[in-house]
Amino acid sequence: MAKILKIYPENPQEHLIQEVIKTLKNGGLIIYPSDTVYAMGCNIFDIKAMEKLAQVKGVKLEKAHFSIICNNLSHLSExxxxxxxxxxxxxxxxxxxxxxxxxxxxxxxxxAYKGQKTIGIRVPDHPIPQLIVSKLGHPIASTSIKDDDDVLEYTTDPELIAEKYKNIVDLVIDSGYGDNKASTIVDLTEEVPKVIRNEKGDFKD
Known part of the structure; x- marks a missing residue:
């Protein structure tokens, strides 16, 4: 049964963040808020946790393309x-x-990422994932939580998310209602940037 922690952006309590860090270090899956939709994440250096994340998404790990959540651009060279x-x-x-x-x-x-030619990098404009990455000491792997509903693609209510995933993840961070738009995806692998998915972010190059 997943533990639910109420952590709000205005005043994230240190001891609660440390509980999230402990969960990640122990190979657990977490659900956390971002500047877009709620997402599921784990320790990128824990292969078993990465396999669990892939299993939840219904894909083999070698076929999964999980974003890497950073707290700044200093991790790019890694x-x-x-x-x-x-x-x-x-x-x-x-x-x-x-x-x-x-x-x-x-x-x-x-x-877990070996063999991939490209990688998706995210730096959410939200204090909680930034704090998690900072305290953990390295980025986390992440995937957006999609809804089964045909109309609402993303669930915004963390209580409903927690109910759905309570037997799948180890910890859910309730930070209030999330957004219902995912991140805008921009491909920078070629000379000219290309918008792959146009969602919340307004990209004008």
Missing amino acids: FTKPIDTACFRLLKHYLPGPFTFILNANKTLPL
Whole structure:
């Protein structure tokens, strides 16, 4: 049964954040808020946790393409090939924000990402995921929580999310209602940026 923690952006309590960190370090799955929709995440360096995350999504881990959640751009060199000044300025302009940027991956990716040519990078404009990554000491893997409903693609109520996933994840962070629009996805692997999914973020290059 998943534990539910009420953590609000205005005043995230240290001991509650530490409980989230402990869960991630122990290989647990968490549901957390972001500047877009609620998402599910885990420790990118825990292969078993990554396999569980893939299982929840109904895909094999080698076929999964989980975003990497960072708290700033300092982690880029760990996961991506070198980027030019123009690309870095673009990222700095839009992040933190409701965007996922696809970049060319390097060869030092965590084990669960091995073989991937590209990687999705997110820096949410939300204090809770930023704090989690900061306290954990490295980024987390993440995937948006989609709804089974044909009309509402994303559930915004954390209580309903917790009820649905209570036997699947280890911890749910209730931070109030989330958004019902996912991040805008922009491919930066070629010379000209390409919007793959146009959602919450307004990308104008």
